[in-house]
Amino acid sequence: MFKFLKRLRDKDADAQSEVAEIDTGRKDSGPTEGSEPELLAVELPKRSLGSGIRSLFSDSMSIDELEDVLILADFGVETAAEITAELRREANKQGATTDPELRLLLKDLLSKRLGRNDSALNLDDGKLPYVILVVGVNGAGKTTTIGKLARWLKDGDWEVVLGAADTYRAAAVDQLETWAKRADCLIVKPAKEGADPASVAYQAVEMAISTEADIAIIDTAGRLQNKKDLMDELGKIRRAIEKQVKISEVLLVIDATNGQNAMSQVRAFTEVAAVTGIVMTKLDGTAKGGILYALQKELDLPIKLVGVGEQINDFAFFSPEEFAKGLVAKK
Amino acid sequence: MFGNLSDRLSDTFKNLRGKGRLSASDIDATLRDIRRALLEADVALEVVKDFIASIRERALGDEVSKALNPAQQVVQIVNDELTMILGKENKRIQFAKSPPTVIMLAGLQGSGKTTLAGKLAKWLKEQNQTPILVAADLQRPNAVTQLQVLGEKVGVPVFAPELGNGVGNPIKVAKDAIAHAKKAQFSVVIVDTAGRLGVDEEMMSQAIGIRDAVNPDEILFVVDSMLGQDAVNVAKAFKDGVGVTGIVLTKLDGDSRGGAALSVANITGAPILFSSTGEGLDAFEPFYPERMASRILDMGDVVSLIEQAQKSFDEEESKILADKIANEQFTLQDFLEQMQQLRKMGSMKSLLGMLPGAGKMKQQLENFDESEIARTEAIIFSMTPLERNGPKVLNGSRRQRIAKGSGTSVTEVNQLVNRFEQAAKVMKTMSKGGIPNIPGTNPVAMGGAVGGGYIGGKKSSKKKKGSKSGNPAKRAAENQGLSVSQPQESKPGSAFGVQN
Numbered sequence: 001m002f003k004f005l006k007r008l009r010d011k012d013a014d015a016q017s018e019v020a021e022i023d024t025g026r027k028d029s030g031p032t033e034g035s036e037p038e039l040l041a042v043e044l045p046k047r048s049l050g051s052g053i054r055s056l057f058s059d060s061m062s063i064d065e066l067e068d069v070l071i072l073a074d075f076g077v078e079t080a081a082e083i084t085a086e087l088r089r090e091a092n093k094q095g096a097t098t099d100p101e102l103r104l105l106l107k108d109l110l111s112k113r114l115g116r117n118d119s120a121l122n123l124d125d126g127k128l129p130y131v132i133l134v135v136g137v138n139g140a141g142k143t144t145t146i147g148k149l150a151r152w153l154k155d156g157d158w159e160v161v162l163g164a165a166d167t168y169r170a171a172a173v174d175q176l177e178t179w180a181k182r183a184d185c186l187i188v189k190p191a192k193e194g195a196d197p198a199s200v201a202y203q204a205v206e207m208a209i210s211t212e213a214d215i216a217i218i219d220t221a222g223r224l225q226n227k228k229d230l231m232d233e234l235g236k237i238r239r240a241i242e243k244q245v246k247i248s249e250v251l252l253v254i255d256a257t258n259g260q261n262a263m264s265q266v267r268a269f270t271e272v273a274a275v276t277g278i279v280m281t282k283l284d285g286t287a288k289g290g291i292l293y294a295l296q297k298e299l300d301l302p303i304k305l306v307g308v309g310e311q312i313n314d315f316a317f318f319s320p321e322e323f324a325k326g327l328v329a330k331k
Numbered sequence: 332m333f334g335n336l337s338d339r340l341s342d343t344f345k346n347l348r349g350k351g352r353l354s355a356s357d358i359d360a361t362l363r364d365i366r367r368a369l370l371e372a373d374v375a376l377e378v379v380k381d382f383i384a385s386i387r388e389r390a391l392g393d394e395v396s397k398a399l400n401p402a403q404q405v406v407q408i409v410n411d412e413l414t415m416i417l418g419k420e421n422k423r424i425q426f427a428k429s430p431p432t433v434i435m436l437a438g439l440q441g442s443g444k445t446t447l448a449g450k451l452a453k454w455l456k457e458q459n460q461t462p463i464l465v466a467a468d469l470q471r472p473n474a475v476t477q478l479q480v481l482g483e484k485v486g487v488p489v490f491a492p493e494l495g496n497g498v499g500n501p502i503k504v505a506k507d508a509i510a511h512a513k514k515a516q517f518s519v520v521i522v523d524t525a526g527r528l529g530v531d532e533e534m535m536s537q538a539i540g541i542r543d544a545v546n547p548d549e550i551l552f553v554v555d556s557m558l559g560q561d562a563v564n565v566a567k568a569f570k571d572g573v574g575v576t577g578i579v580l581t582k583l584d585g586d587s588r589g590g591a592a593l594s595v596a597n598i599t600g601a602p603i604l605f606s607s608t609g610e611g612l613d614a615f616e617p618f619y620p621e622r623m624a625s626r627i628l629d630m631g632d633v634v635s636l637i638e639q640a641q642k643s644f645d646e647e648e649s650k651i652l653a654d655k656i657a658n659e660q661f662t663l664q665d666f667l668e669q670m671q672q673l674r675k676m677g678s679m680k681s682l683l684g685m686l687p688g689a690g691k692m693k694q695q696l697e698n699f700d701e702s703e704i705a706r707t708e709a710i711i712f713s714m715t716p717l718e719r720n721g722p723k724v725l726n727g728s729r730r731q732r733i734a735k736g737s738g739t740s741v742t743e744v745n746q747l748v749n750r751f752e753q754a755a756k757v758m759k760t761m762s763k764g765g766i767p768n769i770p771g772t773n774p775v776a777m778g779g780a781v782g783g784g785y786i787g788g789k790k791s792s793k794k795k796k797g798s799k800s801g802n803p804a805k806r807a808a809e810n811q812g813l814s815v816s817q818p819q820e821s822k823p824g825s826a827f828g829v830q831n
Contacts (some may be wrong), residue, residue, distance in 0.1 A: 068376060074559040077370045138582060138610070139441025139555060147472075168610070170484070171477035178472035178496055224585040255441060259373035259559020261587035284442065285528040286568075287561035305709075310440070310470065 004123040006158050006214045051052055053283060053326025060099045061106070062330070063088055073327070074259050075290035079297065083109065103328045105110055110327060113293050114320035118302045122248045122276065125213070129161070129208040130215045131241055133201075135234060135273050136253035137265055138222030141281035143172065147179025148307070148315045159213035160185040163204025165197040165237060168221040176219050182312055186211065197221065197233065198240035205244045225268030234273045251304060253279045256287040266295050281307035284314070288327065297331050355659040358390045361405065373590030375563040378416070378597045386412055401458025416593050417620035422577070422602035427548045430518045431463075433509065435545060437538055437573050438553035439565060440526030443581035446473055447607055448523040449481030455519050456487060462519040465508040466491035467501040467541060470525035478523055487610055488517075501525065501537060506544040520548070538573040549576050552599065556580045556606075558591035566598035575599045580618065581607040587615035589623055616758055661755045667711045670704060709737040710747050722748050 056069050067086060070080035087106055091097070096105050123130045132149070134142045143166070150160045162180050166172035167190045180187035188204040190197075201218045208216035220237060223230035241247055252275040254262050269275050280289050283306050292303055303318040361384050369379045389408045426432045434451070434723050436444045448464055455462040464482050466489060468474035475495040481490035490508045493499030505522055512520045522545055527534035542550065552575040558565070569575055578599065583606045603618040711719060713736035718724055725733075725748060730746055733743045 071370060071376050072560050072563075074561070077367050116459060137557070137585070139443055144470075169477070170480035171444075171473045174473035174476045175471070224582060226586040227584075255555070255557075257439060257555070257559060257561045257565070258557040259561075259587075259590065260371055261373065261557040261559075261585065264586055282528070285439070285561065286530055286564040287559065291559070 004121075004156075005126050006123075006156075007128055007212060009119075012200050035204075047318070052328075053323060054286065054288065055217040055329040056288060056327050057103075057330070060251060061102050063091065063102065070290060073288035073290035074262075076260055076263075076294045078295045080291075083113075084283045099330075103330065107324045107328045110293070110324035114303065114323065116300070116302045118319070119304045119317040119319065121278075121304060125248070127211050127246065129205070129245060129250040131205055131208075131245055132215065132251060133215045133220065133238065133241065133247055133273070134218065134251050134253060134279075135220050135269055135275070136222060137255075137258075138169075140222065140253040140255045140258075141279075142166075142222065142253045143175050143179065143219055144310065145279055145281060145305070145307055145315070146176065146219050146253075147183060148312055149305070150179065150183035150185050151312045152315075153215055154183050154185055158215055158273055159211070161208040161211065161213045161216045162187040162217040163201050163206070163216060164189045165195050165200040166219050166221040167193065167195045167197050167200060169264070172219070172221065186213065198236045201237045202243065205241050209244065225265050231268065231272045237274060249277055249304075250275045250280050251277050252301075253281055254291075256280050256282045256289040257285060258291070260291065260294075262291045263294060263298070266299055266301065269318045270299060270301070276300060277302050277304035279303075279305045279307065280318075284308040292323075337395055355391060356407070358387065362387055362390075363716060365409065367613055369590065369593075372588050373557075373559045373562070373594075375560050375590075375594035375598070377563060378594045381597070382412060382593075400596035413593070413623075414621055416597045418596065418602045418618075418622050419620065421617055421619045422604055423617070424577070424604060425548050426519075430508070430516075431512045431520045432518065432549075433520045433522065433545050433547040434549045434551060435524065435542060435547040435573075436551050436553055436579075437524055437575075438526060439528065439555070440471070442526065442553045442555045443607060444526065444553045445477050445481065445523050446466070446479060446610070447579055447581060447605075447615075448521050450607060450612050451521055452482065452487040453485040453606070453612050454615055455521075456485065460518045461516070462487050462521055463508070463512050463515075463517040465520060465522040466493070466504060467505045467508070467522050468493065468525040469493055469499040469501050469504070470497065472496050474523070474525070480569045481612070502540040502544050505541045509545050520545070529565045529572070535568070535572040542573050547576075549604075550574050551577045551579050551604065552595070552601065553579045553581060554595050555592050556583045556589060557585060557587045558595070562591045562594035563598055566595045570599045570601075575601045577601050577604040578618075579603070579605045579607060584608040584614065589703070592623060662720045663711055663714065663722055663751055664716075666751050666754065667708065667719070670707065706737070706739060706743065707747055710734075710739055710744055713737040722751060758777045 003216060056073055063084065067080050067084040070083055071077060075083065083106075085318070087102070087109060090105055090109065091102060094101075094105065096102055111150050119178055134146055136142050146162065150162060153160050160183065162176055162183075162185060164173040164176045164187060166176070171195075173189050177187055177189065186207065188200060190200045201220075204218055205216050207213070218237070218241065220234065221230070223234070225231065238247065238250075251274050252266060252269045252273070254265060259263070266275070266278070278292070278295065278301055280292060280303060289306075294304070296300065303320075306316050306318050306323075308314045308316060365386070366379055366383050366501070369382065370376065386405075386408055389412075390405055424432070424434070436448055438444050441678050445468065452462045452464050464478055464487055465812070466475040466478045473496065475491050475493065479489045479491055490504075490511055492507060493501075493504055501524065508520060508522065521567060522541065524538060524541055525534065525539060529535070550573060552566070552569050554566075566575075578592075578595055578601050580589070580603060583589070592603060603620065603623075606616055606618045608614045608616065713733045717802070718729060718733070725744075730744045730748075734744050737744075
């Protein structure tokens with residue numbers, strides 16, 4: 001499973017012996033200076049995709065219909081055609097004809113396409129606090145994702161500070177505050193509505209440093225990727241944070257029900273906000289999120305998390321294998 | 332990688348345009364392109380299939396082969412079919428015979444219901460209705476607070492007996508709201524509900540419960556215009572579940588182009604009533620199907636543009652400005668104010684995007700730097716009132732001081748002054764009813780015409796000769812050649828600082 005490094009606190013003294021074995025071999029990446037905080041390697045509770053993904057096929061699978069099936073799952077015309085051709089080629093080569101054979105072949109093919117299996121968050125360079133910046137279009141599910149993530153980290157006994165830098169949408173701050181309560185973590189709020197989001201982000205990181213928290217997660221206002229001014233604002237937020245610490249992760253939240261426009265979202269946000277990973281939300285519905293395959297092909301960004309519901313535990317780390325399995329499953 | 336639907340279709344039609352007669356294989360090739368374009372624009376596959384089939388049928392029929400210009404005819408058929416799906420005329424909200432009219436909002440999570448509730452309330456208030464908002468989303472954390480904030484902003488009361496966050500019964504809230512609205516004599520009740528997935532049976536039956544409790548006159552299905560293929564499942568689920576009497580498209584100010592509109596309208600058979608085009612509470616307008624169809628066909632959205640301009644430009648100010656232009660008293664101060672007005676209309680890019688042929692200007696649009704406006708502002712702000720009112724006094728040392736004050740260079744100051752003089756010239760010509768022909772400027776594309784031209788024309792349009800339309804922006808558009816058959820390689824002009 002994933003290994004992370006966090007600050008060693010007094011209250012962790014007991015826990016330390018339990019995780020001591022995981023700690024071995026991490027010394028090289030740990031701090032050497034006496035002034036640096038002592039770090040502890042931890043294993044966070046695991047979440048898995050489970051039965052969150054619905055199968056592409058309601059019936060038996062046929063190559064002739066595959067292209068349409070993939071299009072229906074938002075793979076996009078081009079990627080759908082490619083995958084279909086590839087499957088046909090492989091099936092001919094291997095002599096696969098039966099439904100189970102074809103499903104297995106497709107699963108391998110899909111899983112290979114999302115080959116990057118690095119869904120672990122980059123929380124192990126030992127330079128605390130780690131900062132996670134969360135960005136995306138309006139209504140993608142940023143605030144909910146943050147709530148879930150905060151709770152999960154908290155369950156792993158990490159100290160988390162949330163920064164409510166969505167100073168624009170009505171009551172966005174209150175919404176995050178509710179999540180902060182549910183996850184039992186600190187929240188830094190703007191002094192007034194419409195306050196400068198960059199300064200809220202700055203203060204949140206400042207708070208994380210002064211309270212010796214392990215992680216700061218910064219929520220931002222939803223913005224459509226073609227709004228230049230709003231996109232520029234993201235750059236400003238980034239710079240404000242990086243005056244103090246390096247940003248560990250910039251997570252772009254994408255709504256699975258969005259279609260091909262997700263491509264444009266990823267392109268624009270990557271350019272402005274230096275996205276390091278994708279979070280795909282709302283996969284508990286009928287949307288299949290096939291756009292991920294097209295995204296990966298063009299941009300090679302790791303898919304980190306998926307959201308599969310509104311409850312605080314409804315998320316999972318992405319696994320290409322599990323995802324592909326879910327898509328081809330015989331229900 | 333993908334252009335938008337507009338771009339693709341105009342490419343497709345370019346190939347057709349040159350032909351005198353279309354063969355069956357021409358049509359099939361074209362239809363393949365259209366199919367692909369529609370799919371890339373997120374129109375749902377089953378809708379695309381039906382669409383293509385009916386176009387093919389009509390295109391292969393007598394209609395085309397006998398037509399004088401078959402390519403034009405195919406355009407017409409595509410346009411007709413698009414309009415058919417999107418609805419023939421712009422539909423209005425059904426008001427109840429005896430108030431209150433009850434409007435229930437439903438949709439997926441994050442589609443924009445709560446924001447829309449605020450916009451709708453504001454709009455209804457402007458129509459002299461007395462709306463009340465009902466906070467029946469007790470699911471999402473602080474959805475109730477959000478509605479209360481919006482209610483306060485637009486000056487509409489909010490019925491919110493429960494704080495939400497998972498507590499309270501939305502059906503009861505909705506029921507009580509109706510009783511309250513009747514007693515307090517509100518004319519319209521807008522019920523905000525929690526976002527729900529089509530497959531979530533529990534939540535869908537809750538929605539049905541709310542519906543049965545309030546007996547709505549309209550059930551508005553709020554749809555994110557970025558919605559992909561799942562639109563079909565979602566639309567079916569809502570139609571068969573809570574029911575849909577009308578559709579609202581949100582986030583249309585993004586760069587996705589309405590594929591979901593086609594899908595959802597086709598599946599539900601309900602009219603699209605409104606579109607939501609920004610985060611401001613004014614960014615809300617009735618949906619015009621024919622405009623959407625021509626938007627998809629890259630014929631531009633001139634009508635929308637003009638209306639938007641009319642809303643933003645203060646009438647009084649416009650009149651004063653028109654006089655000034657006519658009397659050659661147009662100053663840098665006016666130039667600045669006008670620019671700020673333009674800004675009020677929304678982002679320059681989205682404004683430009685509505686213009687005919689804008690698909691062709693895409694490259695220039697991408698390059699258009701909105702911060703140019705901010706720089707222009709800075710320069711003018713660094714001038715004294717004397718200088719603003721008469722740029723003729725601007726000598727070398729004054730220009731140097733302004734450059735210093737605004738953090739720009741003398742060259743930039745010079746450029747601005749030149750642009751201003753050009754713009755003033757454009758507007759003067761426009762106010763006299765002519766179409767200026769200044770190299771490097773495009774009267775349609777830039778503020779010179781959208782702002783000044785409109786204003787100038789308003790005063791004098793009827794008297795002028797040679798103009799097809801009283802509205803200069805429209806007139807200019809006509810002269811630009813609005814139809815698909817005469818594409819313009821237009822460039823945004825430089826009147827307001829666009830440099831190519």
